Amino acid sequence: MGKSKVARYRSTPGRQAMVRLVLMCGVTLLLVPSGARAGQDGVVANPYEGDPAARRAGAALYGTRCAECHGADAKGISGPDLTALWAVGTSEARVFQTIRRGVPGSIMPSSSAPENELWAIVAYLKSVSTVPPVEFTTGDADHGRDIFRSTCVRCHRVNGNGGRLGPDLSRIARIRSRAALTLAIRDPSASMAVGYRTVTLVTADGELIRGVKKGEDVFSVQIVDTEERLQGYLKADLGEVRDETQSLMPAFGSDQLSDDDLDDLLRFLGTLNVVQ
Amino acid sequence: MRLTRLVVIATLFALPSSAWLAARQDPAPGVTSQDLLQGLKDPTSWLTYSGDYSGRRHSPLTQITPDNVHRLVPQWTFQTGTMTRGRGFETTPLVSDGVLYVTGSNNFAWALDARTGRPFWRYRRELPDDLTYGASAPVNRGFGLLGDQLFMVTLDAHLLALDRRTGSILWDVELADYHIGYAATMAPLVIGDKVIVGISGGEYPTRGFIDAYDPETGARHWRFYTIPTADEPGGDTWPFTGVRERGGGGTWATGSYDPELNLLYWGTGNPNPDYYGADRLGDNLYTASLVALDADTGLLRWHYQFTPHDTHDWDSNHVPVQADIMWEGRPRQVVMVANRNGFFYVLDRVTGELLLGTPFTDTTWAREIGPDGRPIVLNDGSQGCLPDYWGGTNFMPPSFDPVRGLFFVTARETCATFIPQKPEIAPGRRSSGGTVWVDSDKGYGALRAIDVTTGERRWEFRYPTPTLAGVLSTAAGVVFAGDNEGNFMAFDADTGENLWHYPTGSSIWGAAAMTHMLDGRQHVLIPAGTTLTSFALPDERAR
Structure with a gap:
């Protein structure tokens, strides 16, 4: 594990960028904290920190890979608002790892994209981050x-x-x-967030089953019905699968x-x- | 049946949404203790690791028969996306109300639509990078289930309760410190108001235990240490305290439970160091044993040690299989174990009295049990060619057909030389205490049917290599097993004739099949590699 980490690290553009930054700052590699050199899994600092080109590249990558769920402005659609990550103390390494590994129990997938691309996205997200939340301080x-x-x-x-x-x-x-x-x-x-979109199943007898849709393919649909039961149905047994425009809420x-x-x-x- | 509630829902649908909110029914009730006691009586369910508390893994279902089993076809395959090098996809799925609850390698877990294998939710535990035993065997053997809660143990030695509707964590308790060498891999056993779990890590300087937890809160009711203290019974089977406290005795295979006797039956693992015994002279109780515990208190009722002072890593972590049989003319309540040491045992499960102990393999270690209940050891290793460290069988579940009186077990015939070496003992450091050379040319596997009243072999079916596939049998007389080469197979329970096979593409390893009814059709499921596949006879319904 350790060996391959080092091997991968040496070949990454991310490190090259960091080397460039370090040299620009007029210090030697020896002064770079070991944690920051640890490579992809375990890096604590973004090698593209403050790099405007990386930020722009990250914005473009974000637009194609993340915006569908997290919104063009990263304030969230079906996926969470990403502009508040730093405000609540999330570390860059944590954001990187979340993109790399995905989020268990959600539709957020893991990513096998090159390390430098992920760091570019992290750099972009940091650039659009908000200050600590002051939004929920009024009211009783x-x-x-x-x-x-x-x-x-x-x-x-x-x-x-x-x-x-x-x-x-x-x-x-x-x-x-x-x-x-x-x-x-x-x-x-x-x-309506993915996994919570209203669906009505019409049985062959015309009866209605309502719930939120957890999964669907050509032949079947998986729902949590209004009794909170996980239930799967074959479409061959149903008259219709009706995606509703109105939330159950x-x-x-x-x-x-x-x-x-x-x-x-x-x-x-x-x-x-x-x-x- | 599923449509009976639809009228209610349809009515709700017609209401304004705010009225719907107020009128919504309470969630459907979950699995009750009574459901668990009834075992496999509900043909649509499989609610605990072995199917029921008896540990028999014998289904009453009869739709799939020796005559039609050759027509079995896959209904779906689920891809887990997670695997374990060198080990198996060892889980037994649970099924309730058309939903499968499945655990996987690396502490992944899923709720799947039993009709299609499509997931409702996924769970994955964030595991630390410095796992000990859990890093070498990142497997899991299944959930426990009660109410709306699923129970799962983890490679960092925690016990989790998950909400079965969402996969979210309800509580999380630490069983032991994984840094020392502990991990947890077994399927919890839910009995009444307790969740019973065991622990892995006998290759490290750990001390095994069996725990009972409160399903609602995660509070611990009791703990039974498999290695006694100096002043407890059995404490004098160890030389000194320092050895005893790290003596092994893991409890990583799910036990069985007799509700009437209120006794838990649980196998215990090897003493540590595995192969080097010079520093732990004595029998090393209660390692390599079967213990019977009072389920309310965790107190030891009786024990039987299969392999005193084991130096071969012959854990006795097997599912103890209960049966009520005629023994020498009178009915006896027995518990049966086909052991890693190559012997098949029948014990009175009330008293622990040994009724039968006879080899079911060609083991050269011993060929008989003496009048004192101890094996008469012929070859402790110095003569060469002992059963290897995986044993004459292993933790993969056997099954028992009470009508035929046959115990079906995957046997392993191997030849190994054990070379003990004094290990360095340190927390978090593996201390197997030697190496083992296995002569692979001499090994093979076999599915064997044992007459439990005599221990005699009724039939066998040989596999080309030593195999770690578990067994499921059904009342129709079909036995499902598998091999190291990846074939999932069906056999005639009476003759051992191979009736059907399906190449899964990965070794059937440590897992046994389970079966359930769904929409009037019997399904049989087997995990292998990174896949879970559900089989059934062709759907004859008109479409």
Whole structure:
């Protein structure tokens, strides 16, 4: 393992870039911290730090590989908001590894792209990162918790309690902007996350099964139905698989959830940021 | 059946969405303790590693028969994307309500649609880079299941509870410090309100144990150490404290459970160092043994040591198989083990009394058990050509057909020379204590049917190389097994005739098949390499 790491490292453009940077800074290689030279798995610093060309290259790579889920502005669509990563203390090495390894339990795949490409993407993401969040500091968290318990908890979990039909919201304020969360509450059908998109299955007898879609191919569909049961169906047994445009989550307009109540709810979700 | 609830859902669908929210039913109930007690009575389920608590891995299903098994065809193949060099995809999937729950190498796990093999969710544990035993055998043998919780052990020696609907972690407790050499690979056994787990790492200076945890909280109810302290019974079978505390005795194969006796039966592993015994003179209890524990307290009820003072890495980590049989004219409750030392044993499972101990292999180590219940050792290694360190069989599950009275086991015939060497003992450092030369030209494998009342071999089917495939049998008289060359095979339980095979492309290694009904069709599943494949007879339904 150790040997191959070194071998791979020596051949990477990433290191060449770092060497260039080091020489530009007028110091010798010997002064480079060993951690920063550790190669792809275990690198602690981005060899492209501050390199505008790498940043531009990273932006282009991001646009083709990441934007579909994370948004052209990296503020998240179905995937998380990536502009808040540094604000919540995520390290560059961690971002690199997440891209490299993917995210278990999600549709975020692993990547076998060359190391320098991943570092370029990391450099781009850092360039669009926001300052630490100040978005969830207004409102009454206790009242927000009450709203959550009366309104959201049947379908959403936080810290191990609640329903499973909708996404777990324990970390949602860490990975979504206030604007994105507001939109998701006011108009949940505007963007349904992959894995939570409403589907209606019409049986051969015309009966309806409703749930959120977890998977589908030409011949079958996998859902979590409204009883929270994981269920697979063969399309040959169904009359129709209907992808709905409306989320199972009701829209909470200002008549149902005032701006103040929304503020309280977001504040509550913001408190979940705190590592227990 | 699945459509009966649809009317309710259809009604809900017609409601405004906010009304739907209020009217939504509580989630469907999960698997209960009663379901687990009933074992394989529900033909659509396979809820625990061996199928039921008896450890028989014998299914009551009869749709697939010796006459039609040749028509089996793959229904789907799931690609895990994770593998283990030199080991197998060793899991037994669980199935409930049409969903398969599967663990894989490197602590991956999935919930799969049993109709298609398509995943509902995936889980992967982030493992540390400095695993010890877990790095050399990054395998996992399956989930335990209770309620809506799945239980899985990890290569860094933790026990996890996962939400079976989402794959998210509900709790995570450390079993032991992996830095020392511990890991965990077995399928947890859920009994009543306890999750029973064992530990791996007997090649390192570890001390084995069996634990019981609360399914809701992860709190530990009890721990049984397989190596006693100096003042406990068995403590005098070790020379001094320093050796005892790192004496091995792993517990890495899932045990069985008798609910009426409330006894757990569990095999224990080799003493450490594996091959070098000079510094641990004595029998080294309770290594290479079967222990019967009170399930409420974890206290030892009885034990039987198969290989006293083992120096061959002959762990006794096997599924103990329970049966109620006629023995010398009267009914006996027995537990059976085909052991790595090459012997087949039948013990009274109430008292631990040895009823039968006879070779099921051509082992030269010993050929009989003496009146004192100990093997009469003929060749401790100095004569050469002993069964190798993988043993006359291994942890791969056997099966037992109670109607035929036959015990089906994969036997390994090998010839090895053990060369012990005093190892350096240090935490996190492997201390096997020697090397083993295996004469590969003399090895072969065999599926053998043993008459449990006599120990005699009813039939065998030979494989070209020593094999580590487990066995599943069914009430229809079909035995499923496999070989090192990757063939998944079906046999006639009465004759041993090979009826069908399917080349999976990777060794059937450490895994046994499981079977369940789905949409009126019997499915048989086998993991091999990086794939899990489900087989069934052709679908005759009109499309």
